[in-house]
Amino acid sequence: MEHAVCIEGVTKAFGSFTALNGVDLDIRKGELICFLGPSGCGKTTLLRIIAGLEQQSAGRIVQDGRDVSRLPTAERDFGIVFQSYALFPNLTVAANIGYGLVNQKASNAERIARVDELLALIGLSGSGPKYPAQLSGGQQQRVALARALATSPSLLLLDEPLSALDARVRLHLRGEIRALQRRLGVTTILVTHDQEEALTMADRIVVMNHGVIEQVGAPEEVYAAPRTRFAAEFVGAMNFLRARVAGQGFADLDGIRVDCDTRGMPAGAEADLAVRPEDVHLLPETPGAEGLAGSVAALEFLGASLRASVQLDGSRTARPVFCDLSRREVAEHRIELGGRCRAKIARGAAVAFPCR
Amino acid sequence: MTATVSPAPAQRLTGDQWALRGLVLTLLALFVVFLALPLAAMLRKSFENRDGEFVGFANYVAYFATPSLSISLWNSLLVAAVTTAIVLPVAFVFAFALTRSRMPGKAAFRAVVLIPVLAPSLLPAIALVYLFGNQGMARWALMGHSIYGPIGIVIAQVFFNLPQAVMLMVATLAMADQRLYESAAALKTPRRRVWLTITWPEVRFGLASCALVTFVKVITDFGSAIVIGGGYNVLATDIYKQVVGQLDFGMGAVIGVVLMVPAIIAFLGNQAIQRRQQAVLTARSVPYSPPPSPARDAWLFVFCALVALFMLLILGVAVWGSFVTYWPYNLTLSLRNYDFANFDPSGWAPFVNAVKMGLMTSAIGTVVVFVGAYALEKVKGFGPACAVTATLAMVPLAVPGLVLGLSYVIFFNARVNPLEPLMGTLLLMAIGTLVHYYTVCHLTAVTALKQLDREFEAVSESLKVSLFRTFLRVTMPICMPAILEIAGFLFLAAMASVSVLIFIYAPDTRVASVAVVNINDAGFTAAAAAMATCIVATCALFKAVHGLVAHVVERWSGAWRRSGGR
Numbered sequence: 046m047e048h049a050v051c052i053e054g055v056t057k058a059f060g061s062f063t064a065l066n067g068v069d070l071d072i073r074k075g076e077l078i079c080f081l082g083p084s085g086c087g088k089t090t091l092l093r094i095i096a097g098l099e100q101q102s103a104g105r106i107v108q109d110g111r112d113v114s115r116l117p118t119a120e121r122d123f124g125i126v127f128q129s130y131a132l133f134p135n136l137t138v139a140a141n142i143g144y145g146l147v148n149q150k151a152s153n154a155e156r157i158a159r160v161d162e163l164l165a166l167i168g169l170s171g172s173g174p175k176y177p178a179q180l181s182g183g184q185q186q187r188v189a190l191a192r193a194l195a196t197s198p199s200l201l202l203l204d205e206p207l208s209a210l211d212a213r214v215r216l217h218l219r220g221e222i223r224a225l226q227r228r229l230g231v232t233t234i235l236v237t238h239d240q241e242e243a244l245t246m247a248d249r250i251v252v253m254n255h256g257v258i259e260q261v262g263a264p265e266e267v268y269a270a271p272r273t274r275f276a277a278e279f280v281g282a283m284n285f286l287r288a289r290v291a292g293q294g295f296a297d298l299d300g301i302r303v304d305c306d307t308r309g310m311p312a313g314a315e316a317d318l319a320v321r322p323e324d325v326h327l328l329p330e331t332p333g334a335e336g337l338a339g340s341v342a343a344l345e346f347l348g349a350s351l352r353a354s355v356q357l358d359g360s361r362t363a364r365p366v367f368c369d370l371s372r373r374e375v376a377e378h379r380i381e382l383g384g385r386c387r388a389k390i391a392r393g394a395a396v397a398f399p400c401r
Numbered sequence: 402m403t404a405t406v407s408p409a410p411a412q413r414l415t416g417d418q419w420a421l422r423g424l425v426l427t428l429l430a431l432f433v434v435f436l437a438l439p440l441a442a443m444l445r446k447s448f449e450n451r452d453g454e455f456v457g458f459a460n461y462v463a464y465f466a467t468p469s470l471s472i473s474l475w476n477s478l479l480v481a482a483v484t485t486a487i488v489l490p491v492a493f494v495f496a497f498a499l500t501r502s503r504m505p506g507k508a509a510f511r512a513v514v515l516i517p518v519l520a521p522s523l524l525p526a527i528a529l530v531y532l533f534g535n536q537g538m539a540r541w542a543l544m545g546h547s548i549y550g551p552i553g554i555v556i557a558q559v560f561f562n563l564p565q566a567v568m569l570m571v572a573t574l575a576m577a578d579q580r581l582y583e584s585a586a587a588l589k590t591p592r593r594r595v596w597l598t599i600t601w602p603e604v605r606f607g608l609a610s611c612a613l614v615t616f617v618k619v620i621t622d623f624g625s626a627i628v629i630g631g632g633y634n635v636l637a638t639d640i641y642k643q644v645v646g647q648l649d650f651g652m653g654a655v656i657g658v659v660l661m662v663p664a665i666i667a668f669l670g671n672q673a674i675q676r677r678q679q680a681v682l683t684a685r686s687v688p689y690s691p692p693p694s695p696a697r698d699a700w701l702f703v704f705c706a707l708v709a710l711f712m713l714l715i716l717g718v719a720v721w722g723s724f725v726t727y728w729p730y731n732l733t734l735s736l737r738n739y740d741f742a743n744f745d746p747s748g749w750a751p752f753v754n755a756v757k758m759g760l761m762t763s764a765i766g767t768v769v770v771f772v773g774a775y776a777l778e779k780v781k782g783f784g785p786a787c788a789v790t791a792t793l794a795m796v797p798l799a800v801p802g803l804v805l806g807l808s809y810v811i812f813f814n815a816r817v818n819p820l821e822p823l824m825g826t827l828l829l830m831a832i833g834t835l836v837h838y839y840t841v842c843h844l845t846a847v848t849a850l851k852q853l854d855r856e857f858e859a860v861s862e863s864l865k866v867s868l869f870r871t872f873l874r875v876t877m878p879i880c881m882p883a884i885l886e887i888a889g890f891l892f893l894a895a896m897a898s899v900s901v902l903i904f905i906y907a908p909d910t911r912v913a914s915v916a917v918v919n920i921n922d923a924g925f926t927a928a929a930a931a932m933a934t935c936i937v938a939t940c941a942l943f944k945a946v947h948g949l950v951a952h953v954v955e956r957w958s959g960a961w962r963r964s965g966g967r
Contacts, residue, residue, distance in 0.1 A: 098859050100782075101409045117415045118862040125863045131856035133875045135961045145864025176961040196864060 047110070049074045049200060049232040050095060055104035057090050057256075064090045066256040067104070077226050077233045079247035081240060083279065087256040088236045092202055095234065097121050109199065123200040124193030128208055130185050132177040138188050139164070139173035145196045163191040166225065183214040190222070194229070201226070201233040207242060219246055240280045244268065252276045270306070274398045277319045284325065285317040287361040288397070296397055298390070299337055299360050305395035316397040324394035325368035327353060328387045329378045336387035339366070344375075344382050351375055355388050417868040422783055424776035425790055431769070432793040434820070435836050439808035440800065446811050447654035460655045470652075473634040474659065480551055480635060481619040481663075484558040488566050488615050489608065491559075495708055496570030498701035501577070501691045505702065513709040515564045516716055519940035521897040521914045522624030523921065524933040525560040528719040529553050529629055530926055536729050549631030557625035560715050562615050563708075569614065573607025577689035606678040613667040613674075620663050621801030623900040624914075628921055628929075636660050637803055637900070644904060650811060657804040668799035716937070723931035738931040744920050745928070747911060752935055754827060755896055755913035759943075761831040762895040766842065767888040769835070771880070774846035775872065779858055798840040802900030805837050810904045825907025833905060834895045842887045849883035850876070878958050885954065889947040893940050 050072040057065040065087045072078050080088035093099035095106055097118035105114040113121050132141050143160045151159070164170050167187040169180075177185050186206060193201060206222070207215045223246050226233050237243055243250045244264045252259040252267060252275070260272040271277035288298040290310045296303050296318060305318055327341075328334055342365050343354040351372065354365035366388055370380065380386060414422075450456045465471050498504050499511055517525070532539050533548035546552055577600075585595045623637040630638055636656055644653035724734040742748035773794075777787055797805070813824040823829040853876065861871040877884070899914040906915055913936050921929035955962070 096859070096863065097412060100412050103409050105409065115410050115413050117412055117418070118859065119415050119417075119865055120413075121863075123863060125860065127854075127856045127860070129854050129856060131854040131860045133857065135875060135878045135958070144861070145866060147870075148865050176964040178961065179964050192860075193863070198863075 047074060048072060048107075049076075049109065050234075051107040052091070052095070053105050053107065055091065055094060055101045055106065057087070057094060057099065058102045063256050065094075065101070068256075068258055070251060070258065070261065072232060072234065073249075074232055075230045076248040077223065077235060077246060079243040079250045080234065080236045080253060081243040081250050081280070082238065082253035084238060086253045088238075088251075088253050089204060091253075092204055092234060092236045095200075096123060096125055096202055122198050123202055124196065124198040125202040126186070126189045126193050126204065126206045128205040130177075130189040130209075132185055132189055132192075134177055136176075137173060138169065138175050138177065138180070141177065141188055142173075142191045142195055144192060149196065159195065163195055166194075167191045168221075181214075182210050183218055186210065186218060187221075190225070194231070199232060201231045203233065203235045205236055205238070208237070208239065215242075222246070244280070250280070252279060254279070271319065271396065274317075274319075274401070277396065277398065282322050282367060284320045284322060284366050285362075285398075286320060286366065286395075287400070288316050288318045290314045290316050290397060296395075299357065299362075301335075301337060303390050303395055304392055305397050306393075307397045310397060310399065315400045317400055318390075318395040318397055320366075320390055320395045322352060322367040322369040324391040325355075325366060326389045326391060327355065327368050327370055327374070327378060327380055328389060329380075330385035330387055334387045336389035338385070338387055341380060341382055341384050341386060344380070353380060353386075355386060357388065415862075418781055421776045421780040421868070422786075424772060425780050425783060425786055428769070428773040428776065429786060429790045429793070432790065432796075435832055436793060436796060436800075436805075439805070439812035442812040442815070443654045443657055443804070443808035446650055447658050449651055451649065451651060456651075460651045464652065464655045464659070469634070470639060470656075473636050473639045473656075476551070476633060477620050477635040477637070478663075480554050480558070481616045483551070484555050484562065484619045485612050485616045487555070487559050488562050489612055491708060492563060492566035492570045492611065493604075493608065494701070494704055495563075495567050496574050498705050499567075499571055500574040501689065502698050502701050503691055503693055504698045504705065506705075510705045510709055513712050514567050516712050517561050517564050518893060519897070519944065520561075520716070520937045521899055521917060521933055522557070522561045522622050523628050523899065523914070523917045523929070524719050524937065525557040525715050526553065526625045526628035527917075527921065527926060527930045527933060528715045528722070529556055531718050531722040531728065531930070534926075538729075547631065549629055550633040553629035553631070554626050554633070554635070557629055558619045558622065560712065561622070561625065562618055563712070565618070566611050566615050569611040570604075570607060573604050573611075575689075577603060579687040579689045582689065606674050610671055610674050613670050617664050617667040617801075621660060621803060621900070623803050623903065624918070627918055637801075640803055640807060641903065644807060644810070650807075653807055654811065657807050660801050660804055661799065664801050664804075665799045668795075671798075719930050720934050720937070722927060723934045725927065728927060738925075738927040739935075741916075741920075741928060741932065743928075744923065744925040745916060747908075747916070750909075751911045751916035752913045752932070752939075754910055755936065756939065758827045758831050758834070758910075758912055759892045759895040761827060762834045763888045763892040765831060766835040766838075766891040767884060770839065770842040770887055771846050771877075771884055774843055774850055775876065778847065778850045779868065794843045795840055797836055797838070800837070802837045802898060803903070805833060806901045806904040809833055813905075825905065825910055827910050830902050830905055830910060830912070831895065833901045834898055835891065837898070837901045838891060838894045842891065845883050845887055845890075846880070849880040853879060881954055881958065882951070885947070885951045889944070892943055892947075896936055896940050896943075 048071045052068055052070040055065055055068045056063070068091060080091060082088045090099060094101045097113070097116060101114070105112055107113070108121065133144070136144070139160050142163050143156055146156045146159060160173065161170070164173055167190060169184060169187060172180065172184070177188065180188065207218055210218065219242060235246060247264055249261060250264055250267050251261050254275045260267055260276040267276060267280055271280065277283050286298055288296040288303065290307050290312055291297040291302065292312050294304060294307055296305050296307060296316060298318060303318060310316060328336060330338065337357050337360065339355040339357040341353050342356045345352045350369050353368050353370060355368060356365045368388060447460055448455055448457060450459070495514060499507050529548055531537060533543050537548070543552065581599050582595065585599060621637060623641065626635045626638045627641065636659065640653050640656045640660070643649045643656060722728060723738050724736070726733050726735045726737050777791055780787060809829065812818065813820055813829065815821065857871060857875060858868060861868065897914060899918060902912060902915055903918065906912065913932055917929045917932045920932060
């Protein structure tokens with residue numbers, strides 16, 4: 046498959062600070078790819094380098110087979126939406142959307158038709174004569190999106206486009222942007238620090254930290270099989286349980302054998318087993334029950350589910366273990382605050398990482 | 402591992418970026434020609450004798466060895482210190498009343514205290530001559546002391562410097578966060594402690610800054626001292642006498658350099674203050690709303706009324722005096738003093754010149770300042786040139802107008818200078834005025850530009866729209882209030898300013914403010930008052946028209962601003 050953008054060995058230094066360190070990445074045509082990481086990880090810098098708003102210290106950017114490293118922003122082919130939207134406050138919504146169309150050799154009527162088409166696309170037909178300040182945050186965001194798409198760019202760059210919005214609007218817009226992107230088939234790069242946003246929207250996620258890529262993969266892949274400890278920690282909630290590798294594919298966790306991905310670590314190596322809270326099952330303490338014995342130290346109500354913090358008896362893991370349970374399970378197994386229980390790790394759910 | 406990778410080649414520059422670089426370099430060239438080189442020429446002159454030979458520090462030695470000259474330095478410092486000591490508390494209380502009380506008539510008081518902005522600094526001095534001069538109507542009030550000298554200079558300077566001081570203090574005092582005062586009240590903090598821990602930290606930097614600005618303005622002002630200084634010599638009048646009276650440019654240059662010392666100290670002091678002053682207000686602050694207190698409001702009202710009365714009295718006397726046919730013998734009111742041809746061969750020509758020069762300053766200045774600030778803000782990767790230009794834009798704050806004017810004579814009058822034909826033209830006078838007031842305007846423009854979203858340019862580039870188009874369609878319309886403010890400020894400043902122009906006018910380009918000095922020197926106080934009144938009236942008229950234009954522009958292009966909210 047031909048790539049829309051190839052990033053080859055891109056490095057960016059600001060003085061003595063290295064924002065990006067030899068980043069390689071191929072972006073496929075038509076996919077929505079998410080740069081995910083904490084603030085300062087270099088994700089926005091990488092986006093700005095692709096846009097030509099920032100100049101890389103080394104490496105090159107190839108877009109549609111053409112090296113664009115030396116091209117100024119104006120000669121690259123992309124549309125961009127900033128966190129602040131950067132809508133022109135003194136121009137109407139229609140004038141904002143049509144701002145980039147003026148340069149194209151289109152008649153006035155064609156231009157108006159295109160703006161109307163885009164207004165309909167973002168569900169704001171009739172709002173053309175309004176000013177940005179008269180729209181809600183979510184509507185402004187959609188106008189910025191329409192403005193970026195107006196010139197039909199082959200690449201769409203979204204820099205934390207939802208982080209300035211209320212939680213409810215954000216959820217709604219996630220779906221809308223994703224549907225729009227699928228319909229238009231435009232290659233899209235989304236920069237975000239919100240792992241939930243990345244998991245729900247992306248075709249592929251690029252997990253970044255300290256200027257390097259930690260993992261690239263489909264959301265399920267990154268979630269289920271994190272390649273690095275950072276990826277495991279940053280995407281979703283994660284328990285780390287102190288254990289010892291006992292052989293190829295299994296480890297010893299406080300005297301209990303746990304099947305896990307040992308990642309080639311030799312037997313006897315100290316390891317942290319990464320286990321998702323939903324992969325820890327709580328069972329009632331009954332005579333002859335399996336699993337790690339412990340007591341429920343806290344019970345947090347999350348709506349559809351509950352999160353129990355279980356303090357394991359005599360465990361090498363000092364911190365309590367989180368486990369997610371449905372309300373039905375809580376009732377069925379009589380899980381209650383301060384009560385005794387057994388924690389069981391689901392088969393094949395654990396991944397071992399070297400101890401820090 | 403990064404070391405082995407060869408660095409990426411630099412991004413190619415767009416035509417837009419080349420144009421911005423060209424603009425920055427043009428601005429830099431203008432600063433060099435109209436600011437740096439003249440100052441350098443003056444500095445050099447201070448080391449030369451009358452024949453242009455290098456004499457080292459001989460002029461400086463001569464200056465400090467001549468008691469009649471060096472005494473001016475102490476006189477200047479004394480007058481400035483006394484004026485500052487009066488202006489600072491008055492401005493503080495006045496500003497306090499405007500911002501932190503529920504006193505009635507705030508808008509009117511604010512308008513009255515700003516009157517001197519419309520007037521040349523000679524006007525209060527002329528009014529004082531009418532009030533306390535040798536034939537003054539209230540001469541008895543001085544109990545035998547003469548108004549000609551330090552007393553007159555100080556009173557005139559207080560009048561003249563109050564508006565700026567009040568505005569600075571208002572800006573400081575307005576920056577109060579209601580939440581701090583509410584927290585203090587919730588913690589049952591006594592009033593004295595509230596003052597010490599909240600109010601004082603809020604205002605101390607503003608007070609220090611205000612003191613420095615006032616002090617330097619008094620030292621460097623020329624208008625009041627020349628009219629009412631009498632035999633009391635100060636630095637500003639000394640330069641004038643050395644250069645215009647004795648044509649001793651070397652000694653004039655020495656005094657110019659001496660005059661720059663306090664200005665530079667104040668400038669550096671202010672920079673240090675601004676670095677220490679952190680943003681007191683954040684976007685989440687709640688504006689202070691004073692609690693009701695009728696007693697406080699009554700006292701403040703009386704105080705403000707007295708100050709306002711003083712301002713109105715000074716202005717009123719000057720205007721009234723200009724209509725009195727022949728003070729003190731014929732008190733009938735007439736327009737005799739406005740027939741300027743009777744007092745000065747140029748008649749009304751200086752007034753026409755002043756308006757022309759003011760419009761030129763305003764028109765050229767607004768374009769240069771705004772386009773220059775825009776280029777400095779938006780140019781990419783042009784570090785050193787930008788840094789030098791931005792620094793030069795701040796320098797005028799440290800150069801007194803009189804010194805700038807003197808450096809222009811020395812630089813542009815030199816026969817070897819290809820720009821010599823500019824000397825004495827209204828254009829050079831407009832440029833000098835612009836350079837003198839450049840920093841204030843530049844900062845206004847930069848502040849307005851910084852409020853715009855940083856990504857506007859990135860968005861237009863990604864949409865392949867030229868920066869020029871975005872400048873016209875977005876940047877300029879949004880910044881229109883600031884642009885109009887700069888245009889208005891420059892006109893008023895040009896109309897009222899004397900110090901920059903006193904050395905660089907030619908007989909046919911003399912402007913009204915200079916004519917006031919000349920006519921007054923010739924002994925026609927009433928006609929001088931009349932010319933000063935013309936300046937005030939023109940400035941007031943301009944201000945009214947300016948307000949109207951701003952209103953129309955806002956209605957025409959500012960619909961988006963009023964659409965706020967949802």
